[in-house]
Amino acid sequence: MKLYYSPGACSLAPHIVLREAGLPHQLLKVDLRRHQLDDGADYYAVNPKGGVPAIAFDDGVVLTEGVALLQYLGDRYAPALLPAGATLERARLHEILNYLSSDYAKAYTPLFYLAEGADRAAAGRPAMAKMAYLDSLLADGRPFILGAQWSVADAYLFALTRWAVDFGIGFDAVPALKAYMARSEARAAVRAALLAEGLGLQFGQG
CATH class of the missing domain: 3.40.30.10 (Glutaredoxin)
Known part of the structure; x- marks a missing residue:
């Protein structure tokens, strides 16, 4: 493969x-x-x-x-990384994956194509708004985006949210999302993937 x-x-x-x-x-x-x-x-x-x-x-x-x-x-x-088919939980997986691939990922577009001299803070506002929504979901205490179980949606959310750090977006206003990113980054598979791609840790040490 x-x-x-x-x-x-x-x-x-x-x-x-x-x-x-x-x-x-x-x-x-x-x-x-x-x-x-x-x-x-x-x-x-x-x-x-x-x-x-x-x-x-x-x-x-x-x-x-x-x-x-x-x-x-x-x-x-x-x-084990996704809910069973033909269930409401599986529909919730589709719901969040579609949101991440459309609204959330596209919110970073102004930052990827920022013109010289453009207002970086203004370009980052769409992504910050989407981060606030995701933070509101995680603020109920769930450890992962669908609940207690890590899923393929978490792999996607983690990968996209790393871009915020790359573009200098802070996490002070989204503490639940920040804690989520630290939990996700602590997983052995996540760290192994980061290491293999030559990427550093952004939310933890060691």
Whole structure:
């Protein structure tokens, strides 16, 4: 199994799930500016859409798009990482995954494409508003986004929320989200994925 990724991108989410599930895999780094692999190979030959993540399975099948990959990996290899099908809890998983992949991820777009001299604080307000909503969900004391059980949605939420630190967004106004990020980062699979991608710890030490 091959995971095509870019360090710290949304591909970190399926990377974490692969490690949570204990699945052997090969990491292939993608230069998203040139759409090339480290050996110069054309990434468009793997994924014509050009984005990450993509996973090439051992039978040659390639699957793309983070939400699809997270659910497939969970269903196929790690059922403990998502609620049972045809339940309200599974619908809640779909609900939060859709929110993360649309509203939340897109809220960071102004920061990724910030023009020189533009107001960074103003560009960060959409992301901060979404972080406040997520903080309100976690403020009821649940350890993870769906409740007591870590799920594929947590891998996605963790991967996206790391971007806030990269863009200098503070967490003082979202203490429940900050505590959640520290809990998530403390997981062995999460730390292993961060280490493999050359990423540092942002919410803890050691």
